[in-house]
Amino acid sequence: MEKRYKNCTIITGTGRVIDSGWLQVKNGTIAALGLMAEIKSDYSGDDIDLDGMTVMPGMIDCHLHLVMDGSPDPTLPLMGMDDSTATIIMINNAWKTLNAGFTTVRDLGCLNHVGLKVRDAINNGLVKGPRILCAGQMICMTGGHGWQIGIEADGPNEVRKAVRKQLKAGVDVVKLMATGGICTKGVEPGQTQYSLEEMTAGVEEAHKAGISTAAHAQGLNGVKIALHAGIDTIEHGMNLDDEAINLMLENNVPLIPTLSAGAHIISNGLQAGIPSYIVEKSICHRENRIKSCINAFKAGVAIALGTDAGTPFNLHGNNAFELSELYATGMTPHEIIISATAAAAKALKISDMTGTIEIGKQSDLLILKTNPLTDIKVLQQRKTIADIHIAGKSIFAENNFQMVLESNV
Numbered sequence: 001m002e003k004r005y006k007n008c009t010i011i012t013g014t015g016r017v018i019d020s021g022w023l024q025v026k027n028g029t030i031a032a033l034g035l036m037a038e039i040k041s042d043y044s045g046d047d048i049d050l051d052g053m054t055v056m057p058g059m060i061d062c063h064l065h066l067v068m069d070g071s072p073d074p075t076l077p078l079m080g081m082d083d084s085t086a087t088i089i090m091i092n093n094a095w096k097t098l099n100a101g102f103t104t105v106r107d108l109g110c111l112n113h114v115g116l117k118v119r120d121a122i123n124n125g126l127v128k129g130p131r132i133l134c135a136g137q138m139i140c141m142t143g144g145h146g147w148q149i150g151i152e153a154d155g156p157n158e159v160r161k162a163v164r165k166q167l168k169a170g171v172d173v174v175k176l177m178a179t180g181g182i183c184t185k186g187v188e189p190g191q192t193q194y195s196l197e198e199m200t201a202g203v204e205e206a207h208k209a210g211i212s213t214a215a216h217a218q219g220l221n222g223v224k225i226a227l228h229a230g231i232d233t234i235e236h237g238m239n240l241d242d243e244a245i246n247l248m249l250e251n252n253v254p255l256i257p258t259l260s261a262g263a264h265i266i267s268n269g270l271q272a273g274i275p276s277y278i279v280e281k282s283i284c285h286r287e288n289r290i291k292s293c294i295n296a297f298k299a300g301v302a303i304a305l306g307t308d309a310g311t312p313f314n315l316h317g318n319n320a321f322e323l324s325e326l327y328a329t330g331m332t333p334h335e336i337i338i339s340a341t342a343a344a345a346k347a348l349k350i351s352d353m354t355g356t357i358e359i360g361k362q363s364d365l366l367i368l369k370t371n372p373l374t375d376i377k378v379l380q381q382r383k384t385i386a387d388i389h390i391a392g393k394s395i396f397a398e399n400n401f402q403m404v405l406e407s408n409v
């Protein structure tokens, strides 16, 4: 199986742009790429003329919740939900996300271990969806942020055991709740939840098994505890000071700012039925989170795209909204594309497989009618995307779901 795509602009994700180029895909992997001026004329395989379209790596959402549906109070529908219903919801949301141009996602907290089954079903070709890295259940202190769908564990030993349970189930990443958060009643984002001993136990246990860790960490003290414990990614982050930013730089820890979450809560507000404590906390911390993202980026911390999709009105399939949020912080379209591709793959420790258009990587591609380097917002429009490939396979050409696709536009 070999195909060559020619006459296209290639945004490689590495920082390089090939204005008039070609690329060759063999067995789902990028086999070669170059300039049209140097293209070989004696090629006998499938030769596809892209007629000036733009090719970029498939995008990666480092933080979402496929089981949450964007309800005003997003964990409420999950109370008492059975696993079968949760599975159907996750498959549907995974499909919407793929159609928005996201070929890889990291699910940072689902109901029971449903996400693992959905991940496996996609990998086995039973259903269509993006590549999923799955955290299974998030781990929090008793009554801590996310307890509604998390495992409650207190003290280093219980945290260790909770991590072991997730590892036993087969998770790709372990999510630990370092601080309070927005969508849980009675906790504050600035509040420290796990102690250094608890966080260290959790991170150590995951790392022993070669599994990466993510911390829901908003308040500064919780961020620092997570960093001192050896966490791999900081989710959200606010009030970041020089010490926290320097720790992130020293330990190569990216920030996943998830600015979409607050934006959708604030723009929809109380009138949309969002509980007042969610709206109030979002308004209170919005500026601070944006400022933290700007300061971290300016200092050289890698910013990886994550949306927290599933939170109120933060709908699956609208993940590219985060691109506009990052644009508003002053990042250039090219920097934002790197955040959504190469930096995100690096954050998830899968950059040997995807995130850039380089020889040997999986051919995860977006073929676009408009160049997003001119206007990053075109990626929010489904009509911009001519095709989406995962590991060389076109999801449009090779599926029977055209009706589903149309209904999701």
Ligand SMILES: [Zn+2]
Pocket: 063, 064, 065, 108, 308
């Ligand atoms: Zn989240």
